[in-house]
Amino acid sequence: MFKYLNKDLPASLVVFFVALPLCLGIALASGAPLFSGLIAGIVGGVVVGAISGSQLGVSGPAAGLAVIVLGAIATLGSFENFLVAVVIGGVFQIILGVLKAGVIGYYFPSSVIKGMLAGIGIIIFLKQLPFALGVDADALTQEVASTDLLAVMGNFASYITPGAILVTVVSLAILLLWEKILVKKSKLFTIIPGPLVAVAVGIFYQVTFSAHGALAIPASSLVQVPVPDSISGFLGQFTLPNFAVITNPQVWVVGITIAIVASLETLLCVEATDKLDPEKRVTPTNRELFAQGAGNIISGLIGGLPITQVIVRSSANMQSGGKTKMSAILHGLFILLSIITIPVLLNLIPLAVLAAILLIVGYKLAKPSLFKQMYSLGKGQFLPFLITVLGIVFTDLLTGIGLGLAVGVVIILLNSYRNSHFLHKEGYEVNDGKYKMTLAEEVTFLNKGAISRELHNLPNNSFLEFNVTKTKALDYDIIEILDEFSIRAKEKNITIKLISEKGIIENPVSYSAFFSNKISA
Template sequence: MSITTKYLKSDLFSGLVVFLVALPLCLGIALGSLGANASPFPGIISGIIGGILIGYLSKSHVSVSGPAAGLIAIIVTAIGTLKQFDVFLLAVVIAGIIQLILGYLKSGSLANFIPNNVIEGMLAGIGISIFLKQLPHAFGYDKDFEGDDSFWQPDGENTFSEIFKALDYISIGAVTICIISLILLILWDKYKIQDKIKFMPGALIAVIVSILLNVAFEGTAFEIRAEHLVNLPVFNSFDDFKNVFVFPDFTAITNYQVWVVAATIAIVASVESLLCIEAADRLDPQKRYSDPNNELKAQGLGNILSGLIGGLPMTSVVVRTSANINAGAKSKLSAIVHGIFLLLSVITIPFLLNKIPLSTLAAILLLIGYKLASPKLFIKFYKLGWYQFLPFLITIIGVVAIDLLKGVLLGLLISIFIILKGNLKKAYSFDKEELHDGDKIIIKLAQEVSFLNKAAIKESLQELPANTKVTIDATETVYIDHDVIELIEEFCKFTSIEKNIKIKLKGFDAHYNLAHHESLNHITIKHKS
């Protein structure tokens, strides 16, 4: 997909907004993955590559890639297993190669089998997680990094306990800046001020105002401490910058644990990326289609390069993507711009960016979370009925209370259960609601009757009253599973005789062998014409 400059102005500013959201995410995910004493720069490397390289290679118009919170637990475990970071980087390179192969094998089409109610539930669940996770930052309590979406924390806390704990550490300055930022953002959106004041998105205004307020609050009761501000590494020399790059140890290529870690990263990162671009296509106002197989190739190349120069593994990320769309992104140029801003910022203006309060970024994410989990969405699926609403709701609960992948899996399982249940009901129909002795009953089979329908058909046949006349009609049936044929045959040979039930079979072809039993002389058989 070629890069277009048709929407240059809107893409420049949406890229800037995504950069402001992505910056603390990159830093926080690096700290969560590597520990507080390690350099957070591997997260920045991943964000830059995710923006520039994957942004260029991907055929998704609005998705944004970078380090993902969903990979933190895998990274921590992997480094603990492999002992050395450079060996872990080799696993990242191999993971990228696996993703590249999966793309060429066209494995991305698997994402098309996820129903829309599960995708929408995933988005709403992420929205709720984002909203809840930003409340402590809004209060000025930054124990967990910005953008963390895990319900259970390593310190034993969880999303809700962190919120209550934050109430004991309220920073007046942080709360004030968050409230002012929210007011600016809401007014900017409500009155469409951006349409009147061109090239000035609300998020950018909120950030500029927050920096000015942070400076104004210095030396007062509203002063915001350093731990509540963006914390970008500052390089004092070229050697400082050069030393942050680490290269993989290729001598560990024969270590089977490296391959296990690589396969794990490749699978999880691929699934998360595919889910994200599905979600991105649904959020895209223009409803454009993204090629999932191309996305796997792009993600693979991105992870290969990230591993080669010391970066974390990456995926397409819903938080960045939704921020991108909400900021008005029209093309992939926005993702590339955000990557360029990340690169330039760490080289030129880290001292300025380090004055941005985390509470103003929390305000931006609070609104993003609210829009993803809008009450209108819940009403929409509730009105569609329980078959649509239940998988949607279960997915939300799973994403919020466990994690994204397990939440989606729960939603899929519920959807499959509902499909099977519906399939059981549709396998046949009665012409009567209440059954009595002596009735004439027609059991009409559906087009396809599988082994999954066996239990329901068996129960219905067993409940038929004595002395009835029963027609089992298969005239419109294309396929009947052999197990169901045997079940009907056994009913005809034994149960129907015991209960004096006269049976007429319509549409059962002779090769079903129902006509070749002497014990079936009480049955009328009509073959398909």
Template structure:
């Protein structure tokens, strides 16, 4: 998928908004990962420029992901600790970068093994639950910033934070640390964004080009500068965007780090690289699926190409000192909600990160986090609209239960754990449905016939259900077991029917069994095995066989 420059009026404003959202998240994820802050900025640049250029996703945006923060922090700590137990970031981080490069190479190999299809095996209820949960988390995590609580973004996608607080306790702490200036900026910013969503505003051509979030950022800078002239309403440094500024000695290039290859073939580094590849690929594929679902044009991203793009991005990021990269739903959803149309917006946001840290970090550091909080409030609301909950509820509890459990799991743990819980519930419900409905049970009053019609695939999981149904048949009945529509019947189920054919005689049950020609993988004809075990003289054959047992 090449570049399409016909939507620059949409992609440029969207790229600016994604850039404003991405910068504090890049810094926060680096902090949560125990890595140098600039490593998060590097990953953001590479995720935008390199991955964005190669990817086949129109609207997906990549960068450092909070889902990998624990893995990154643990790996840096282990690799940088010597036999005496002393830790050195100067040793651990360069060694970790070599593992990031290995992880990227493994992702490229996974793409050539066609592993990109894995994401399509996740149920829609879980994917929609993931989107709603991310929306709720975005909303909750921004409340402290909107109140002016002096914290650095940390543990964005995790319930438990590095400072000992959690998503909800941090809000409670923030309630006791309110800065009126931040609250005023937040309220005005939210009001502007709500106004920009109104139909009469959208009809004005000028406001179609100038997006609401961009106005919010500009007004936020003006207001923060005004408030900083007063003592009572001053915004603290931690309430502002905080980009690293290159010192004169060494300049901008001093902020980059190269990998240490001295232990590249050690088991720790190889295992770390493979772990990064697997977790990053899974998170990317889930985000690809989710992004495609909220894309207004419902585009389909080529997943194997996405794995190649992510792999190349991780190789490049590791080589110059960046964190591991995945496609990130927060940035992707912000891109879509801001009106992005093509991959130009993702690449442009990466270019902006590069330009801002190289040429204008002081200007970027004038943006209050309360302005960004207002933008993210809107993004979070659109991902977790009340209408989505009503829609999922209307589909029935088998869809709603995995949806709601995925939300609860992600909000109270983290992204990957929550998805795992939701997937487990969805699979349980599928197995349960398969367990209780392997057949249709019908009784014809006039003929006095009880018909048990087997489904297309009858597995060993259906044994108990079929056995219970057969045992419930009263004595002196007429029973038809019809398996003519079945493509597969597990041998255990056939054995149950065989045993029941013998037991039926003792209860004066007239039994008729109809089966298709079932050939298993070994080439054995299961019908012949069935005939051999019962009495071949009882069978009459045409397209299926039929046997009647009379007491």
């Protein structure tokens, strides 16, 4: 875990600066105490990070659960009652892990997962624009509700904070300069993360120009961390669950709902994070459910929000050069140390700096080239992808995923009507290290769990004869699995002989070009 500390430490700082305002914002959106979001961030980093098998995944309070939490607190009568449901949800997640329910994540097509990433990226980008412009979104919403919309829009410039715009522009310049130029010039710039420099510049700006009217940034546009006045004041921010309501059926309904929704979000984020991982490592999903369950139990016991693996933090971790789960653990420790030692300093950070960091994260998740790539793969990939994106942007995360999955299933059923599909794996001789796998006429994303499992279980120094002579249609999800396996095969010294109607190829490097005529449209 300490082997790549030179990369994990800078990445953990980036994730810390991204996670801190998200923890507070999600708590605010959930109608819960702000400190509960920080607790969830700490537990998600330290506890879940330590138990999880995910190397790049970062857990914490999730925006996708905010609406559920808000309604549950109102239904159950108090936050203390709600915490009991969080503990129950954690117990159910551990049960799901023991029952090996983590395989559910394999049955979501790649197009839906990429649509989820793109949809979240668009939402992140749009949600950060008010902070980047220094607009008080709540005040603007109230003004629109009480005044003519056209009049408000005509006077929109009066709602913008010039200082925040200046900080956003400078922060974006620093981040882009760091990533595109400076990191290629010297190793020093890989040790010191660009986002940390942007935050330092933002604090310097706030200290320097806080008294300059036109350039000053108001308190509402700064990070707002609770500042305890004593140790007892700090400990007093922790809330204990009211287990007197454990016999209330509504508490159990909320707990099971949290378990199901949090587990689904986590499994989808796990697969999405694994796809972003340059080393193509595979996260053990059952262990992940166990880790999330343990985290939710502890979070609920000390007054924290429900926890899931979060793609925003995970992608920020990956993009910042994180290599192992030490990055997630350190980010949780940084949250804990910061709220104990430097809450006043943290409250000097302009939200515009954090908005700039998230604008780049959002753009990378939903960059135009991704839409172009998905379109080029054909309607079988593009339609579920696009429907997922639109569903997430205009409804919510789970609805968007459900719509994309439904479209994907319909397309598969239509393809199945024309050509049946199944996976056939030939029997292999014991102890000789030689394996044979034959694909059917049509292989779809429904088969990727079985194929991935079989390839993952191949021992070191073995020989695989991979026969695709009968295969006429191959889903792009399978191509991705094969490309990822070719990387792992080199590490495990597995020899591959690919047999097709084109001939025999030894140890193919890339399957995408080779199967271009077989990819399902």
